[in-house]
Amino acid sequence: MQQGGRDVFVTRGFDTWSKKKSLKDHEGKVDSRHNKAKQKCENLVKKNQSxxxxxxxxxxxxxxxxxxxxxxxxxxxxxxxxxxxxxxxxxxxxxxxxxxxxxxxxxxxxxxxxxxxxxxxxxxxxxxxxxxxKIQKEIVQCFSKEIIKFICEEIGKDVFVILVDESSNVSKKEQMTMVLRYVNILGIVKERFVGVVHVNDTSSLTLKEAIDSVRGQGYDVASNMQGAFNSLKALILKDNPSTYYVHCFAHQLQLVVVAVAKNHDGAEDFFEQLALVVNVVCASCKIKDIIQESYKGRVQKEIGNGEIDTRRGLNQEISLVIAGDTKWSSHYKTITSLKNLFPEAVKVLNYVQGEGSSLHNQNQAYGILSYFKTLDFVFYLHLMLEIFGLIDTLSRHLQRKDQDILETASLVKVTMKTLKALRNNGFPSILEKVFSFCQKHKIKIVEMPECYVTPRNRRTKITNQHHFEVDIFKTVLDMQIQEFGNRFSEVSINLLEYMSALSPCNAFSMFDKSKLVKLSELYKTDFTALERVYLDGQLETYYHSLIDDERFANLKGIADLSRLMVETGKHCSFPLV
Incomplete structure (x- = not known):
């Protein structure tokens, strides 16, 4: 069969254009070389089939x-x-x-x-x-970079606050946690977590070099952060006296108690024994049942003898409360429950001493019982109960979300005065309660003029009166008052009082122009003498402008005020405010 497709085009040439038959012979049949080449060419030209x-x-x-x-x-x-x-x-x-x-x-x-x-x-x-x-971590890092980028864009060139805390992880590596607090362009207060980073050096000089332009300070109890001399607080105050130190008041109140517990030997022993007795008494469900049954029987007996009242809500079932490691206000509940359940606690300790699961538990119970029989324990129990009772109102107020700044400052001052009054006049009443408790629970009472004998039966040259009144009562309270004054300084309290004058709550009822002028005087670098003159008149106009505006009638705090001033454009009308 003729295939067609001779070599005429490449060797001899093709010269018979007038003869149609020759072209047809060259083209050949469907499977000829010419048609195959033609098809391949067409396929090459068609892009979708390449x-x-x-x-x-x-x-x-x-x-x-x-x-x-x-x-x-x-x-x-x-x-x-x-x-x-x-x-x-x-x-x-x-x-x-x-x-x-x-x-x-x-x-x-x-x-x-x-x-x-x-x-x-x-x-x-x-x-x-x-x-x-690895891919999960890379995606998380991408999220982190995008969030930080957004935060930086939102802050822009405005001021912001850095909240920093330091801690170590399970592998004992020093870590630093950072949170940014700022007001965005809409006047809304924002708090944004930035991250946790490993740090090799947390000295005050290193931290100072890393921090520029600071508006305020607030650190924990670490010596390198808020000490009096070479701390970060002191270094920043040296450069800018207006960067006032204000720490969380609720945390400060906890630290007042911690300072006494760590620096007074007798108080430290008391809190250690308190933790031990809670661990022993709350060790098992069986022991808890013994406490509940014993307490129930004692209450019924005292009601029958007419010793306690039977009004509604009284004589409820109670248990020994476990104190928190970081929340020292929980110790008030622990001490109160131990005082109320003292007979049951003694009963349980006697049970553990005789039938404990191990020799260690038996010895531990014996040591606690020996301590419970001393007048020192009873005195510390009532003294700490009295101190915690005085600061409990302030502690509860500081833990509220809707705090009244003026009431907070007032409670701080009142608590300080109450502690001083207890220190000067409270010893006789405390001693009377101690003797009453000892008589009720058959604990030996010593004569005050006699020489003091330690729990280890060592006779000293000081009298019992001096030991309990001076070495314990006045020393503990002096430490409390001194630490209270250090933690709640006059400057920080005044700063809160002055700031409260900006509060829009209750139709700007706390507005006080004189306090706001004093607030501006604390920040000397932010206001010139001429601006303070303008501020006095601007505050008057500001007050009447907002008090007559219904949109500012039901605000709940300074954050709401800031947001609404931006929304209404009043932040441009009153730039100094």
Whole structure:
């Protein structure tokens, strides 16, 4: 069969253009060389049928699948980060029933979305699952960078506050936690967590070099942070006297008690024994049942003898409260419950001493019982109960979310005066309560003029009167009062009082122009003498402008006032305010 397609075009040439038959002979049949070449040429010209296009289409599909997987992984990370949930699981193998929240959440998305289902986890290649811990961390870091970028853009060139705390993790590495507090362009107060970073050096000089332009200070009790001489607080105050130190008052109140517990030997022993007795008495359900039954029987007996009242709400079941390690106000409940359950606590300790599960527990119970029989224990019990009772009102107020600043400052001053009054005149009443408690529970009472004998039966040269009144009562209260004055300084209290004059609560009832002028005098670098003159008149106009505006009638705090002033444009009318 003739194939056609001779070599005329490349060797001899083609010269018979006028003969149609010759062209047809050259073209040949369907499977001729000419037609095959023609078909290949047409295929080459058609882009959609080329080899490169076929590869390109395959690459587009893979890229689309990769984007779907990546989006699902990012959405899973976003969900876990937003809800502060852990990522990893203990066992993430295919046969595990609980693979961790990251894999489980990704599986949940896969089960409820067919598109995601077709390209994730088991269906995707093992080297493209996008589920490895390294990829999770990289995505989290991307979120972190975007959030910090947004925070920086939101702050702009305005002032902001840095809240820093230091702690060590389980591997004993020093870490620093940072939070930024600022007011955005809408006047809304924002607090944004920035991160936790490892630091090699936390000396005050190093921290000072890292901090520029500070508006205020507030640190914890670390000596390198708020000490009197070479601390970060002192270094910053040296450069700028207007960067006043104000710490969380609720935390400060806790630190007042901590200072006494750590620096007075007798008080330290008392709190150590208090922790021990709570651990022993609350060791098991059986011991708790013994306490409840014993207390119930004692209450019924005292009611029958007419010793206690039977009004509604009285004589409820109580238990020995476990004190918190960081919340010292909880010790007030612990001491109160121990005083009320003292007979039951003694009964339980006698039981543990005789039938304890180990020799250590028996010896521990014996030591606590020996301490309970001393007048020192009873005196510390009533003294601490009295001190905690005096500061309890202030402690409760400081833990409220809707604090009244003026009431806070007033309570701080009143508490200080009450402690001083107790120190000067309270010893006889405390001693009377101590003797009454000892008589009720058959604890030996000593004569005050006699020489004091230590719990280890060592006779001293001082009298019992001097030991209990001077060495314990006045010393503990002097330490409390001194620490109270150091923690709640006059400057910080005045600063709060002056700031309270800006409060819009109750139709600006706390507005006081004189206090706001004094507040401006504390910040000498922010206001010139001429601006203070203008401020006096501007405050008057500011007050009447806002008091007559219904939009400012029901505000709940300075944060709401700041937001609404920006919304209404009044921050431009009163720039000094």
């Amino acid at each position: 080899i490169s296009e076929a590869f390109h289409k395959q690459t587009e599909v893979e890229a689309s699948n990769y984007q779907i997987r990546l989006r699902a992984t990012i959405d899973t990370c976003r969900f876990l980060l937003k809800n502060t949930l852990p990522f990893r699981g203990h066992d993430e193998s295919d046969g595990s029933l609980s693979k961790g929240l990251f894999i489980e959440q990704l599986s949940f998305l896969m089960d409820h979305n067919e598109i995601i289902y077709n390209v994730t986890l088991q269906i995707t290649p093992k080297n493209e699952k996008l589920t490895s811990p």
